[in-house]
Amino acid sequence: MFKLPLIGTSIFTIMSKMATEYNAINLSQGFPNFEIDPRLSDIVASLAKENVHQYLPMAGYPPLLSKIAQLVSKSYQRNLEPETEILVTAGATQGIFTAVTALIQSNDEVILLDPCYDSYESAIFLCNAKPVRVPLNDDYTPNWDRIEKAFSSKTKMIIINNPHNPTGKIWNETDFEALESILQKYPKVIVLSDEVYEYITFEQHHISVHSREKLRNRAVVISSFGKSFHITGWKVGYLVAPENLMIEIKKVHQFMVFSVNSIAQVAISEYLDLVDVSQLGNFYQEKRDYFRKLIQNSRFQLIPCEGTYFQVASYVAISNENDVDFCKRLIVEHGVAAIPISTFYADGKDQKLIRFCFAKDNATLAEAAKRLCKV
Known part of the structure; x- marks a missing residue:
């Protein structure tokens, strides 16, 4: 089979x-x-001649971890411990797959909101778990009555995607309040929040799980340098999670990837000093x-x-x-x-x-x- x-x-x-x-x-x-950005190209060209071509620490280049913590603090007023709450990944999809693999067990249920990115379901299937697909409304807003009915004693995780691919929809304050209300009844359910388009928003600003006190200590937040800085081929992202979840996620990451591309990590670390996201x-x-x-x-x-x-x-x-x-x-x-x-x-x-x-x-x-x- x-x-x-x-x-x-x-x-x-x-x-x-x-x-x-x-x-x-x-x-x-x-x-x-x-x-x-030519500034990023120049950084890479300069680094190519430097000693940045060997393995970096498993969790990520320490200066980059610190820069990510600063970025999250500036963007969402959340303070993170770089060594224990941040992980650099080989793209956001690897971060999603690693988190699901680490946290979902056989016969667990994971709620997905349809339409959704195709990699979510595959990761769940590979854990021998069950994806529970809940359709969004026709205007792509969440239908909270349907979502709540999908929860059960087997629910281990809900995956949300904001801003939403493929539709471009953004959640509002009421949506997060509804999610928080449901999760109060299911204290063991983990939120996996795919926020790879967090900096690509327009008239309405993105609300992040980082800024939700009731969610962030039970959530894995996925981000993407590839999307933010239009360097998709570099395949560099990062995830943020509380230490108790991150310990388990790192166990999978070390055998799946171990260490993400070194020169890309160093380059992004230097670039973060120059760019205004x-x-x-x-x-x-x-x-x-x-x-x-x-x-x-x-x-x-x-x-x-x-x-x-x-x-x-x-x-x-x-x-x-x-x-x-x-x-x-x-x-x-x-x-x-x-x-x-x-x-x-x-x-x-x-x-x-x-x-x-x-x-x-x-x-x-x-x-x-x-x-x-x-x-």
Whole structure:
């Protein structure tokens, strides 16, 4: 028996492969196509000649751990112990997988909110545990009545994602109060909060679990330097957890990864002295607004995007096809790759919605929009 018999090739791989085959503009996968900050490039070039190429401590480069603690303190007014509450990971996905593997046992239940990132469920299956998928409302707000009914004596964890991929929705204060109210009844349930787009928010600011006193001592918070600094190929993220949970997480991490890329850690540590993360939202909001303006006269209907670098659009005025077939035809006939939203749902719910990544240079966005306006 294999452990993931029902898991096939990811939709991201499929669409990117098709984009290459048909020479289409790839707005499917979530990675930028523009240059990284020249200051970061210069740091890496300088470090390449220095003695930073051997193993670093398992938990992370000590100066970087201290910088992360400072970043969390400045962003969310939470004080952390760098040595015991922070772990540098080989990307956010590894952080998620490591935390689930360390904290979830066979037959535990983990609540997921649909639609959700596909790696959550796979990690749960590999623990021989049960994912409990709870659909969000049609406007992608949490349905707290449904969520509370999903809790049971077997519930060990709830995974939340804010800002939300794939929809760009951001939780408000009332949402956190509702979650806190439920968790008071289930004191042993752990929160895993995926916050990789925490600095890519627009009109409404992101509320972090870091800032929630009732949650943070029972939570694992996942962050991503790859997303924040558009260096996705570096695969460097970090997670924060109280010491009692971190002890268990580090046990898995040491055998899964042991030590994350050394030169990348040192480079990011130095870069954090130069960069202002509070300006990232403004940078991406300009791209969001530019892309939305370019396709406002198309037949696509845009839904609100409050965070992340993804724009979800309805094609209901264009076709009755299912969203997977529509995305494939969009590549073949119009030369633009997108992601069908149904693939983020357990039941494949199809609302005729697709997702575009607008983390691209303006020339790419302009050409993509030109093609989309002809659909």
